[in-house]
Amino acid sequence: MKTEFTLNSIKETAGKLLDISGDRKVIAFHGSLGAGKTTLIHAICEIKKVKDVVSSPTFSIINEYQFTENGRQQLIYHIDLYRLKDEQEAARAGVEDCLYSDHYCFIEWPDKATGLLPSDTLHVYIEVLDTETHRLTIQDK
Numbered sequence: 591m592k593t594e595f596t597l598n599s600i601k602e603t604a605g606k607l608l609d610i611s612g613d614r615k616v617i618a619f620h621g622s623l624g625a626g627k628t629t630l631i632h633a634i635c636e637i638k639k640v641k642d643v644v645s646s647p648t649f650s651i652i653n654e655y656q657f658t659e660n661g662r663q664q665l666i667y668h669i670d671l672y673r674l675k676d677e678q679e680a681a682r683a684g685v686e687d688c689l690y691s692d693h694y695c696f697i698e699w700p701d702k703a704t705g706l707l708p709s710d711t712l713h714v715y716i717e718v719l720d721t722e723t724h725r726l727t728i729q730d731k
Contacts, residue, residue, distance in 0.1 A: 593728040596719065600626070603726060604633035607714065610728055614712045616689055618700035621716035626724055627698045630716065631668055634696070640666065646698075648672055651683045665693040671702035680706055 593610055597603040607630070611617060619627040628646045635644045640655040647653040653668040667688035674680050680703035688695050689708055700707060715727040 591728075591730050594725065596723055596725045598722050600629055600633045601636070603724070604630055604637055607726065607728070608634060608637060611712050614710055615693060616695045616697070616708050616711045618697045618707060618711050618713045619716065620700065620713060622718070625716040625718050627716060628670075630714075631696045631698070635666060635668075638664075638666065638694075644668070646670060652685070652688060665691070667691070667693060667695045669695060669697045671697065671699040674702050677703040677705050 595606065597606065607617075619630065621627050632644045635642075635655055635657075638657045638659070640657045642655040644655060645653065647668050647670040651670060651674070655666040655668065657664050657666065669685055669688060671680055671685070674683065680686075685703060686706055689697075689706060697707070700711075700713070710730075713729045713731065715729070717725040717727070719725055
């Protein structure tokens with residue numbers, strides 16, 4: 591599957607991405623520095639009504655957010671692999687535990703640990719077209 595769309599509203603983009611993802615919980619976000627990966631993840635967290643402060647986990651590697659869905663407490667793991675060297679370092683940081691936890695996992699800079707990602711990971715490629723518009727390409731692999 592490959593889906594491509596361009597939207598001006600970050601909230602609309604986040605909603606469409608959640609619709610496309612269906613039951614998949616692991617989403618890998620690809621894009622250059624400043625492309626809007628963290629901003630898009632923040633918008634998804636707003637839709638999920640996360641009450642925690644959503645911020646880039648560049649230095650902590652993994653941030654954990656809570657939300658309630660269907661009366662049950664749920665988690666979102668926001669993972670940023672930018673500062674890591676390789677898969678081994680990601681594994682030591684506990685990334686695999688998050689990826690296979692059955693909770694939402696949003697990964698920035700996933701190319702640092704592609705071998706750790708589950709086979710059903712949804713890949714989102716963000717391209718900046720101008721200051722107001724981004725193109726998203728969504729692929730299974």
